[in-house]
Amino acid sequence: MADPITPVLTKRWLSPNSWQIGTYEALEGYTAVRKALAGTPEQLVQLVKDSGLRGRGGAGFPAGIKWSFMPQNFDKPHYLVINADEGEPGTCKDIPLMMADPHSLIEGCIIASYAMRSNHCFIYVRGEALHCIRRLNAAVREAEAAGYLGENILGSGFDLKITVHAGAGAYICGEETALLDSLEGRRGQPRLKPPFPAAAGLYAAPTTVNNVETIASVPFIVNGGSSWFREMGREKSPGPKIYSISGHVEQPGQYECPLGTTLRELLDLAGGMKDGVPLKFWTPGGSSTPMFTAEHLDVPLDFEGAAEAGSMLGTTAVMVFNETVSVPWAVMKWTEFYEHESCGKCTPCREGTYWLAQILERMVEGKGTEEDIDTLLDVCDNILGRSFCALGDGAVSPIQSGIKYFREEFLALCESNKRELVGAQA
Amino acid sequence: MTSTTAVPEPGPHAAEQTHAAAGRDVDVVAIAAERDIAEGILAEHALEEIFDDSIVAKAQDLIARYPQSRSALLPMLHLVQSVQGYVSQEGIAFCAKQLDLSDAEVSAVATFYTMYKRKPCGEHLVSVCTNTLCAAMGGDAIYKKLQTHLGSEEKPLGHEETAGMPGEPGSLTLEHAECLAACDLAPVIQVNYEFYDNQTPEKAVALVDALQAGKKPAPTRGAPLTNFKDVELQLAGFFPADNDRYRTDVDGPSQADETLRGAKIAQDRGWVAPVAKDVPLPEVEKK
Numbered sequence: 001m002a003d004p005i006t007p008v009l010t011k012r013w014l015s016p017n018s019w020q021i022g023t024y025e026a027l028e029g030y031t032a033v034r035k036a037l038a039g040t041p042e043q044l045v046q047l048v049k050d051s052g053l054r055g056r057g058g059a060g061f062p063a064g065i066k067w068s069f070m071p072q073n074f075d076k077p078h079y080l081v082i083n084a085d086e087g088e089p090g091t092c093k094d095i096p097l098m099m100a101d102p103h104s105l106i107e108g109c110i111i112a113s114y115a116m117r118s119n120h121c122f123i124y125v126r127g128e129a130l131h132c133i134r135r136l137n138a139a140v141r142e143a144e145a146a147g148y149l150g151e152n153i154l155g156s157g158f159d160l161k162i163t164v165h166a167g168a169g170a171y172i173c174g175e176e177t178a179l180l181d182s183l184e185g186r187r188g189q190p191r192l193k194p195p196f197p198a199a200a201g202l203y204a205a206p207t208t209v210n211n212v213e214t215i216a217s218v219p220f221i222v223n224g225g226s227s228w229f230r231e232m233g234r235e236k237s238p239g240p241k242i243y244s245i246s247g248h249v250e251q252p253g254q255y256e257c258p259l260g261t262t263l264r265e266l267l268d269l270a271g272g273m274k275d276g277v278p279l280k281f282w283t284p285g286g287s288s289t290p291m292f293t294a295e296h297l298d299v300p301l302d303f304e305g306a307a308e309a310g311s312m313l314g315t316t317a318v319m320v321f322n323e324t325v326s327v328p329w330a331v332m333k334w335t336e337f338y339e340h341e342s343c344g345k346c347t348p349c350r351e352g353t354y355w356l357a358q359i360l361e362r363m364v365e366g367k368g369t370e371e372d373i374d375t376l377l378d379v380c381d382n383i384l385g386r387s388f389c390a391l392g393d394g395a396v397s398p399i400q401s402g403i404k405y406f407r408e409e410f411l412a413l414c415e416s417n418k419r420e421l422v423g424a425q426a
Numbered sequence: 427m428t429s430t431t432a433v434p435e436p437g438p439h440a441a442e443q444t445h446a447a448a449g450r451d452v453d454v455v456a457i458a459a460e461r462d463i464a465e466g467i468l469a470e471h472a473l474e475e476i477f478d479d480s481i482v483a484k485a486q487d488l489i490a491r492y493p494q495s496r497s498a499l500l501p502m503l504h505l506v507q508s509v510q511g512y513v514s515q516e517g518i519a520f521c522a523k524q525l526d527l528s529d530a531e532v533s534a535v536a537t538f539y540t541m542y543k544r545k546p547c548g549e550h551l552v553s554v555c556t557n558t559l560c561a562a563m564g565g566d567a568i569y570k571k572l573q574t575h576l577g578s579e580e581k582p583l584g585h586e587e588t589a590g591m592p593g594e595p596g597s598l599t600l601e602h603a604e605c606l607a608a609c610d611l612a613p614v615i616q617v618n619y620e621f622y623d624n625q626t627p628e629k630a631v632a633l634v635d636a637l638q639a640g641k642k643p644a645p646t647r648g649a650p651l652t653n654f655k656d657v658e659l660q661l662a663g664f665f666p667a668d669n670d671r672y673r674t675d676v677d678g679p680s681q682a683d684e685t686l687r688g689a690k691i692a693q694d695r696g697w698v699a700p701v702a703k704d705v706p707l708p709e710v711e712k713k
Contacts, residue, residue: 003692006692006700013685013686043708087604090609092611096685100680100685127619128619129607131619135676137676166501167500168540169540169542184494187538220702223702232699244609246612248563252609253610254684254687255691341604343538
């Protein structure tokens with residue numbers, strides 16, 4: 001049984017100047033890349049498959065399988081693109097990681113690029129994360145100067161260039177195909193799949209898009225092996241995971257625990273509810289994951305556990321709200337977010353989020369009626385599974401789950417607007 | 427067997443009556459009341475006056491960083507903002523010219539992204555997170571307070587409006603932002619994309635007062651505060667050439683208590699990840 005907190009990705013964060021190459025190298029940094037470059041790409045893909053590492057960006061797709069989709073020929077250049085466009089409400093793990101330990105991401109990029117036969121890697125960072133962009137840029141410069149990037153890395157014959165690219169403020173660019181369009185200098189709108197990026201991604205060339213935390217995990221797996229990685233977490237969701245606890249808790253922050261840790265355990269680490277005010281609702285992994293309540297304190301927070309309980313693990317952005325927060329208000333705020341961030345490409349999402357926000361705003365103002373609840377659910381049904389990308393699906397999560405667990409609160413808002421029943425007319 | 431659809435019958439009106447007949451081209455200069463001004467409208471703007479050779483060189487540098495030139499458009503729009511404090515029509519024309527795109531193609535991109543401003547920004551851009559979690563922790567109250575503090579009770583400052591004259595010292599553009607990915611430090615404000623964490627309405631008022639007075643309070647996470655145009659140059663991918671300044675920026679604080687909390691508890695309690703033994707990479711069959 002692993003310890004309650006298992007610092008792997010976060011193990012260097014307490015060291016002074018943890019973002020500098022000197023600190024990184026003194027703490028086993030750039031040892032995995034030597035080992036990886038001495039092996040073959042096939043061995044690395046197999047290793048990541050064996051480790052069971054699943055994508056940390058929300059969807060949880062097995063990283064090794066994703067890598068294996070990349071063609072083994074060189075008909076076109078291959079690209080690795082890092083999704084560092086962290087923007088899902090509640091999610092705040094990649095930004096501290098890139099600030100505290102950017103070299104772990106750079107080392108992961110080198111290993112992953114070698115495994116996928118890519119000689120150019122892009123790190124797409126959301127523009128608002130300026131300090132991360134500085135740190136990454138400095139890390140790339142340091143790695144180039146030390147011979148970890150550039151031509152013939154460590155005498156292996158492998159070349160790699162890393163370009164740090166700043167976004168410009170659009171949540172949708174966290175969707176991998178929208179990110180690729182944005183990186184090509186276009187409006188960030190999702191593409192139809194197939195073709196998947198491994199067949200036709202950036203510049204229509206074979207591309208893999210991976211999350212920051214996923215790739216930063218790779219050097220540790222190379223050094224420790226797949227069995228070591230599987231000593232943490234659960235069978236189908238192995239490894240450690242950075243849980244970001246925010247909201248009404250005494251000690252919000254980043255806690256790297258084995259996958260499968262419950263909210264009860266996390267609350268214990270985070271000092272319990274703030275001022276002892278009881279828990280009302282929470283999200284396991286951002287606003288796009290259906291909310292949970294105090295009934296779900298013991299749900300194991302891994303990909304299977306969260307799904308079995310009717311939600312999703314998402315990005316393990318655990319937002320905790322106490323009894324003082326109105327659910328319809330919170331749902332309205334989230335819906336306004338999705339309305340603002342809908343890219344406009346597909347009708348269900350563009351129009352749906354627009355009307356959902358207006359209905360919720362009306363209800364929160366106290367001008368709603370009971371029928372509005374049915375209208376909300378009806379509109380949700382017309383978005384879920386019918387929109388172009390997952391943004392639309394995410395947009396309905398707070399509404400559907402909010403009404404499922406807190407219908408009375410929505411009804412209470414309509415209390416004053418009940419249609420007066422006029423007595424039977426003669 | 428499927429039956430074919432009948433060919434539509436002509437309507438009651440002839441085509442000339444239902445569609446406006448296309449007119450001939452009009453010479454707008456010839457019919458203009460003031461000929462000089464009309465000619466000015468059609469003349470090419472003097473881009474060189476706004477974007478000098480050093481900016482052109484930077485734009486070309488950006489293009490060289492990517493396998494295909496158009497990828498340089500997002501950084502180039504940041505570059506344009508570093509010159510003018512917003513993306514002007516001239517800025518759009520400049521990018522279009524550098525990348526051999528049409529103005530419309532560049533406009534389509536510039537208008538899609540929140541960080542490209544369509545009106546001149548103040549010396550500083552103040553972004554208050556009002557997404558659900560920050561809002562519940564006090565972000566909405568902070569934003570409202572700043573609106574009336576920078577505007578007035580009767581006329582609060584609106585989203586993306588500026589207190590003071592853009593371009594003048596101490597001018598501030600206020601905006602409400604979506605989730606800034608610092609939820610454990612809620613509620614948060616960014617000034618020129620540097621983080622000011624764990625805010626309250628009182629702290630936020632003190633912050634904007636200091637900015638208006640020409641001071642540059644240090645962010646809780648980020649580099650020493652400069653101004654909006656300066657950080658836009660960094661977002662475009664150009665960092666200070668002076669090495670000391672560069673190091674000071676990069677080494678600006680980031681280790682918030684919240685960020686380190688889990689690692690600190692583990693250290694205090696002696697909790698560690700399982701010990702990793704150096705194991706060889708798995709064997710795979712050669713294909």
